[in-house]
Amino acid sequence: MTKPLSFSAFLMNTANHNLHGLWREDEGGQRDFNDIDLWISLAKRLDEGGFDAIFFADVVGLYGNHRGGWKYHVEKGLQIPSNDPMVLLSALAVNTKNLGLAFTASPLQEHPFNFARRVSTLDHISKGRIAWNMTTGFLDNAFRNFGYEGMVPHDERYKWLDEYVDVLYKLWEGSWDEGALLKDKESGIYADSDKVHKINHVGERYKVEGPHLVAPTPQRTPVLFQAGSSPTGRDFAARNAEGVFIKAPNPEIARKQIEETRRIAIQHGRDGKDLQFYQGLSFVIGETEEEAQRKAIELENKVDLEMMVAHMAGGAGIDLGNVSLDTPLDDVDSQGMSTFFNWVKQNTPKRTPTVEDLARYHVRTIRVVGTPESIADQLEQWQKAGVDGINVISATIPGSYEEFIDHVLPVLRQRGLARNPDEEQTTFRNKLFGEDRLNKRHPASEYRGAFAPKNLV
Template structure:
């Protein structure tokens, strides 16, 4: 029997995330995204239903123009307004006990010293259930919001991310020795200063003296997610990621991407199994195939495909709001989300992709329609391709997840495709990898014990 798949709920603290237009549906309670109780309730349902994590996407700027301006996004709720997921995770952490809590953030958003402090605090609050989805931010408006004249080039953003995580590893893994926190009432010594170290990091972008202000959290470093299929993205994942979020159009293309990334990981001194791969999928579920197909027709009628185009093209920095759906997308060059165009080419092999294909990419190519048994059959194919988990994309909240938990999860458990219900709380990393801390093969491990000698600063 194969190892069970891992399941994560792919959400965003906004009204319209991936499958656009469904906030207008009476079942689309994501319209109430400002209400913390919506998210607390959802996290508790996911936890009870056997999901390993709730995974929050995020943006810190508007998508590229659609029909000549940004007003379209506000009018239609296209990821504006949206709230800070790190703040929300605090509420979820104290209202759940077992589910992993993943958030998205980019180096652009915050200096590494304060970011490290906030993440370590969340890891303490959650007792070790925090994951960070490392993104490089691809939106022009996001960079302008943080004082830049425009978007930093694609590969330069990944170099920046390399430098950023290097500072974080020094703080999380090297600044405090494991037994530095004594809290000895009799001696009156709270922490041993000889076992707390400044990192004295100096690089092109950052000067960080340290030490880290937070004592070691249960995981020290959060579980590290990453998404991106460009060459720079795959190399970054091979060096740093523990889990990679992909949206491949089919299992064959997923296998190629997974094999390439695992091979790269070996080049960087890691084991190919140090990385888990999560495929983004949505589901239309019926008691019969006919019912499922009818429900898909009804879903298609509710999806706003113009919004789908605005989202996908806006992420690539191109405005397709006034062009025909049959317009070919040839040789698209963008500093935006290059992985989107890579996935688009994969899904239309043998011909030039069109604007229509772009609209379908997220809504249809990653959708499985059928009975729970049919869905289980399809998930077996994804698993055979090397996929370790599924990031479940919703049409409605909480309905999409309630239906998946009640209808599909029992069938998956019967086949060994989903693990049995978790009994005891544990860290997210322990749940996924069997241990609380990062592998010694991970690049962060070189900073463990690296600052114990005075005036020695690893570079």
């Protein structure tokens, strides 16, 4: 029997996220991203329509310079202004019932003790529907915003993240034993102090005494996502993640990425199925193939291609702002973007690709165009490649998601490729894996009971 795919709405609390410039369209509701009613309305629609999660990307700094500086980003709204998704999730939690609530944050942003407390509070508020996308940060400006001279080197950032999650696992899984919270009115004992422990973590970056100030939540540890594509990032995911976000250009490349990461997970003592993989895709939907292709062309003509270049190149710390869109890629320094350049060249074999092709490639490769039936056919191919879920990227809010819910999900359900909307409330982890807590193969489980007196030397 075919296992249903999981569907997540991939968003950012800003006017421009992935497909740039569309806030200018009449239907581009994302221009009013400061309006909480926009997000509450969308979250309710996703919840009732059968989406499994809403996932917010985030950055805490500017992308690399474009046209020699950073004013372009402000003028165009390239992920500035943007708001804190963790604050937003508290509002969405009390206005939804079954929708998973995922956000992005890095160790750069907050000390692990307070971060653990805030996440646990959200998990209580949502009754166990919180997920965290573990990231290291990738923008120089973000690191300078927090007092660094510039971005910490790549592998060092992952060592930092390793210690960060280690502290969190100790707080979430080890600080409170099961049954510690009593709330006994007769004895007047609220919690059993013998079952609450300090963690006394001492590491390279952190000293955390504890105990965790929040009693165990429905999930204890939130569902853990990760999106690193480097060898170090994949190794971290294989050890720690439950969900992995990917943006493979085709199902075959996705298959290779998935198989490799699952193989590494097994080497670390986990099961390959302990990880689920979410492919990022946008959709253009038509009643006929002809209509869908026409809508795709119309959409592509509305996308701000220079913003696409500024986003892609700026994320790699490269300024292509003074390079015209018709410049051949062979005339552009590909350092830091060689993978993207090679993919574009492979997909334009009959001519020399240009910077414009680079921008259009990013729009097209993560896009599925067709009728609901043909979209279902294409999603079956992604599923056969090992993909467990789809991170649905929007062109406009809420229209992109309303179209998908109204036209695509019914066809997917007929084929067993999508779940029916949930009726009974469960934790997000239970929805994905059939259990509320991390399984015993996850490294965090080693801290369960580890700080009880009998285990201390």
